[in-house]
Structures are given as structure tokens and as C-alpha cells.
Amino acid sequence: MQFTQLKYSSFLIIFSITGCQQIDPYQQPKISLSHNYPIQTQHSYQALSWIDYVKDQQLINIVDLALVANQDLKIASLRMHEAQAAYNIQRAELFPNIGGTASMERSHVPADLSYVGREVTSSQYSVGLGMNQWELDLWGRIRSLNEAALQQFLAVESNVRAARNSIMQQTVQSYLTLSELDKRIHFAQRSVQNYEKSVRIFKRRFEVGAGSKVEYMQAKTMLSNGQALVAELQKSRALTANYLVQLVGQPISLPKTDLDQVTFKTSMLQTGLPSDLLLNRPDIHAAEAMLKSKHANIYAARAAFFPRIALTGSFGTASADLDDLFKSGSSVWSFAPSISVPIFTAGRLKNNLTLAEVRKEIAVAEYEKTVQNAFREVSDALVQQKYLDQQLRIQKQGLSAFQETARLAQLRYDNGAVGYLDVLDAQRNLLSAEQQWIETQSSLMQSYVSLYFALGGDTAFAKKI
Numbered sequence: 001m002q003f004t005q006l007k008y009s010s011f012l013i014i015f016s017i018t019g020c021q022q023i024d025p026y027q028q029p030k031i032s033l034s035h036n037y038p039i040q041t042q043h044s045y046q047a048l049s050w051i052d053y054v055k056d057q058q059l060i061n062i063v064d065l066a067l068v069a070n071q072d073l074k075i076a077s078l079r080m081h082e083a084q085a086a087y088n089i090q091r092a093e094l095f096p097n098i099g100g101t102a103s104m105e106r107s108h109v110p111a112d113l114s115y116v117g118r119e120v121t122s123s124q125y126s127v128g129l130g131m132n133q134w135e136l137d138l139w140g141r142i143r144s145l146n147e148a149a150l151q152q153f154l155a156v157e158s159n160v161r162a163a164r165n166s167i168m169q170q171t172v173q174s175y176l177t178l179s180e181l182d183k184r185i186h187f188a189q190r191s192v193q194n195y196e197k198s199v200r201i202f203k204r205r206f207e208v209g210a211g212s213k214v215e216y217m218q219a220k221t222m223l224s225n226g227q228a229l230v231a232e233l234q235k236s237r238a239l240t241a242n243y244l245v246q247l248v249g250q251p252i253s254l255p256k257t258d259l260d261q262v263t264f265k266t267s268m269l270q271t272g273l274p275s276d277l278l279l280n281r282p283d284i285h286a287a288e289a290m291l292k293s294k295h296a297n298i299y300a301a302r303a304a305f306f307p308r309i310a311l312t313g314s315f316g317t318a319s320a321d322l323d324d325l326f327k328s329g330s331s332v333w334s335f336a337p338s339i340s341v342p343i344f345t346a347g348r349l350k351n352n353l354t355l356a357e358v359r360k361e362i363a364v365a366e367y368e369k370t371v372q373n374a375f376r377e378v379s380d381a382l383v384q385q386k387y388l389d390q391q392l393r394i395q396k397q398g399l400s401a402f403q404e405t406a407r408l409a410q411l412r413y414d415n416g417a418v419g420y421l422d423v424l425d426a427q428r429n430l431l432s433a434e435q436q437w438i439e440t441q442s443s444l445m446q447s448y449v450s451l452y453f454a455l456g457g458d459t460a461f462a463k464k465i
Contacts, residue, residue, distance in 0.1 A: 026291075026292055026295045028288070029291075029364050029367060029368060031368050031371050031372070033274045033275065033371070033375060034274055034375070035273065035274070036273065036274070037271065037274065037375075037378060037379050037382055038379050038382070038383065039379075039382040039383060039386055045270055045271065045272025045273070045276040045280070045455075046268075046270045046272075047280075047456075048268055048269055048270075048452075049458060050063070050168065050452075050457075050458040052265065052268065053264060053265055053268065053269065053452055054172075054262075054263075054264055054265075055262075055263045055264070055265065056261060056262045056263065058255065058257075059172065059175050059262060062171060062175060062244075062248060062252070063168055063171050063172060065248045065249070065250065065252065066167055066168070066171045066247050066248045066249060067164065067167065067168070068249075069248060069249030069250045070167050070247060070248065070249040071249055072163060072167060073160075073163055073164060073167050074249075076159060076160045076163035076164075077160055079156050079159070079160075080153075080156045080157050080159075080160050082156075083152055083153040083155075083156040083157075084153050086149055086152070086153070087146075087149040087150050087152070087153040089149075090145055090146050090148075090149035091146050091149070091150075093135075093142050093145070093146070094137065094142055094143070094146060095134075096131045096134035096311075097131065097132060097133075097134065098129055098130070098131050099129070099130055099132070100127075100128070100129055100130075101126070101127065101128055101129075101130060101314075101316070102126070102127045103124075103125070103126050103127075104123070104124070104125050104322075105123070105124045105125075106121065106122070106123050106124075107121070107122055107124075108120070108121045109121075109122075122320060123320055123321070123322075124318060124319075124320055125318065125319055125320070125321070125322050125325050126316055126317065126318035126319075126325075126332070127316050127317055127325065128314050128315055128316015128317065128318075128332065129314065129315055129316060130313070130314035130315075130316075131311065131312060131313050131314070132312055133310045133311075133312055133338075134310060134311045134312075135308055135309070135310045136309045136310070136311065138306075138309060139303035139306045140299060140300075140303055141299075141300050141303035141304060141306075141308075142300075144296045144297070144299035144300035144303060145296070145297075145300045147292075147293075147296040147299075148293045148294075148296040148297050148300065149293075151289045151290065151292040151293035151296065152289070152290070152293045154285075154289040155285075155286045155287075155289035155290045155293065156286075158282045158283070158285035158286035158289060159282070159283075159286045161282035161285075161457075162282040162283045162286060164457075164458070165282065165453050165456075165457035165458065166453075167247060168453070168457065168458065169449060169450070169453045169457075170247055171244065171247045171248070172449050173446055173449055174240055174243055174244040174247060175244065175257065175262075176259070176262065176442055176445050176446055176449070177240050177442065178237060178240050178241060178244060178254070178257050179257035179258060179259035179262060179442070180259055180438055180439065180441070180442035181233055181236055181237040181240060182237065182256060182257050182258070182259070183258075183259045183260075183438050184233050184434075184435055184438050184439075185230060185233045185234060185237065187431070187434045187435065187438065188226060188229050188230045188233060188431065188435070189230055191226050191427065191430075191431045192223065192226040192227055192230055194427065195219065195222045195223035195226050195427075196223060198219045198222070198223075199216070199219045199220055199223050201219075202215050202216040202219045202420070203216055215419070215420040215421075218420060218421060218424055219420070219424070222424050222427065222428065225428075226431070229431075229435075241254050259438070259441065259442060259445070262445060264445065264448040264449070264452075266385075266448055269451065269452060269455070271378065271382070271451070271455060272455075274375050274378070276455075277371065277374045277375065277378065277455070277456070278371065280455060280456030281370075281374050281455075281456050282456070282457070283370055283374070284367075284370050284371055284374060287363070287366055287367040287370040287371075288367055290363050290366070290367075291360070291363040291364060291366075291367050293363075294356065294359045294360040294362075294363040295360055297356045297359065297360075298353070298356045298357055298360055300356075301349070301352045301353040301355075301356040302353060304342070304349050304352065304353075305342065305349055305353075307339050307340065307341045307342075308339065308340045309337065309338070309339050310337070310338050310339075310340075311335075311336075311337050311338075312334075312335075312336045312337075312338065313333070313334055313335040313336065314332075314333060314334050315331070315332075315333040316331070316332055316333070317330040317331050317332065318330060318332045374454065377450070377454040378451065378454045378455060380450070380454075381447050381450040381451035381454050382451065384443070384444075384447035384450070385444065385447045385448070385451065388440060388443050388444040388447055389444060391440050392437070392440045392441060392444055395433070395436060395437045395440055396437065398433055398437075399430075399433045399434065399437050402426070402429050402430040402433040402434075403430060405426050405429070405430070406423075406426040406427055406429075406430045408426075409422050409423045409425075409426035409427075410423055410426075
């Protein structure tokens, strides 16, 4: 009767344990995303490699150098190897740790301690294989830890892709900024040359009494302002060049850049729907992999409440004579299963479970934030493209008007219809319009780059990793 009760009690315990160990399978968080971007785009998404999107071999070469030698990218790649090694270490816990042993022991017992009343010298030889504390993963604790380590590795792998995209984007944007500054410097230096010519003319006219000192000083003021602008632009160019060299990761000779020669095949870039971001953005992949890792850790934390069964054993041969070591009848073995049951842990197991659950909630929030940020980046890039394109066309028309105004002001001054102040105002407005037009041109091209990488970047590389 007692045996029967014990048997039923055992079944109840096993049933209870088996029921408690279950955990809901991972489900991707539901995120409220708009079905379309604020600005209407193509609904179909098509992957586009970087070299198919840009048309500037010099820029492509510089990006290739950055991908080879950039230190941040090297660190990210090493982090991936680190995570892979950590996963392999954790995966090894699924298998028994088997080691081989071989030993020889000689001992001597004096006569007064010997059971036979005389000195005894004995030898013992042994060889064998042993397995130490191999845990039977009945409740899935080790498998859950293995899954968590795998997802952490996949997260780091996706972070390498994200780092690669980031380095590419920063390199391209720095190159475009450099090209913008080269063009602005060119226009500013041309204006300075005109100002220098005006200063020489009005200096001679003032010296011979044919012109006023006011006109001469006005010309010098314009020259000083123009020279200061050139100096400021050259400083910005030098700083941008330094940053670009750092991104490339090695000293390079930066050639003169031409903003007008850089083109992007924007017509080939299809944005698709916001839901496509979940498949294409490496940072979203990384965030979801970390979420899966935290989910698996909850399973491991729950399994820690249950008993752990471990096996220890060995098998080999032993003999007092080396020649008899491998003869029949010399085998030795041992088998020692053990079970450990948590009884009192001062709340450690419960708090470990709470910690795992909280960390998962944090991972969910981080995942949702990453998705929302990706949606915003694409939306921002589309908005910038639309309105910067409009702004550039309007500024181009205004620039033509400023050029004509400057020409007419000079003509009227030559005919004595206006003072030189009108000419200086027209030239100053023209220089300002030229600088703004170049800035907008560069900003529009920057938005092309931002949109490409906001959609997921170089997907051709993603297929290789």
C-alpha cells in the first residue's frame, strides 16, 4: 500500500515538473506601423547592391579602403568571433566531458605495518576513460542557455552588418561634404579674385582723385569678407579630410573631388513597404536576436527550479603487473549518478527568473524602438528628398536671377547710373546664393545616401555573411 502511494506520488511529481517546465514559444512583438510612408513610394522592394547604386569609381575605391582598414569595423568583426567562440563553449555543455587517464603507482610498507609480517613492495598500473558530472538536460536548461548563446552570436553577426553600413554611410557622406566644400571654395576664391581686382582699380582711382575713399574701403571690406569665407571653408575641408582618413583607417592621398561627378541611381532604389524593414535592416535583426536570447534565458531560469541529474563514471583496466594490464579480467569501472534538488536558495532562483523576465521586457522595448527609429529614418530621408529637390530647383532659378542682377549692376555702375555700393551688394548676394545652392545640392545627395542605408544598405554583402 505504501509502495503504491509512493508510486502515484512519484507520477504526480513528474507530471507537475513536466508541466511547470513549459514556456510559451517565441512570438515576434506586434508593432503598430503605418502601411505606407508619409510620402508615397513604390510598394515593391528590390535589393540593390552598393556598386549598382553609386556612379563614381573614386568614391567606390575609398569606401572599399574603409571596409578593409577601418578600426571600428575590425573591432565589430572580432566581437563576432568572440560571440561565436562563446556559443561553441556553451554548446559543448550538451555533451559529456570524457578524459583519458593513465597512471602507475608503487608503494612500500615496512614489516611492522604489514599484515603479512614482512616488507611489501607493490605496483599498480591503470588506464581508462572517465566522464565527470555530465548533466542530463531533462528540463531544457542547457538547451535554453545554448539557444540564448546562439541568438547572441546572431545578434553580433547582424551588428557587424550594421557597423559595415554605418562605416560606408559615414565615408560616403564625408566624401560628399568634401566635394561640397571644394566646390564652395572654388566659387568663393573666384569671388575673391574679382574683389582683388576691384580693390586695385579703386585704389588707383582714389590715389588719382577719380574715386572716393568710401568706394575704396567698401571694396576692401568685401575682399576681407571673401578671404575670411575662404579661410573658414578651407578649415572645414581640412577637418573633414582628417575625419575621412580616420574612417578609411590608413593614410591616403585625397584627390580633388567634384560634387557634380557623383551620381546615384535613385530610380533603381525601390523603398517598398514599412514592413519590409523588418527583413532588411541589420539593426532590427540584431535587436530581435537579442530578444530571442532573453526569451531563452527565461526558460533556463525556470528550469533551474527543478532537480539536476548528473552522471559520473569511468571504465578502464588495472593490474599490479604491467604485462597483465590488458588481459582478461583486469577491467575496472564505476558509475555514480547524482541528483541535486534546490531546497533553500534565499530567493536566488526566484530573483534570477524575475531578472530574466525584466530583461526580456527591456529587449522588447528596445526592439520596438529600433523598428520605430528605422521607420522614422526612411520617412525623414523621403521628406528630405522631396523638399530639397524643390528647394534646389527654386534656388537654381534664384541663382540665375542673382547672376543677372550682378551683371546689370556692374553695367549700370560703368555707365554712372549707380554707385559702387549697389555693385558690392549684388556681388555679395550672388556669392551667398551660390554658397546656399551648393549646400542644398550636397544635402540632396546626402539624402540619397541616407535613404539607401535606412532601407538596409548593401544587401549584396548581407547574403555573404
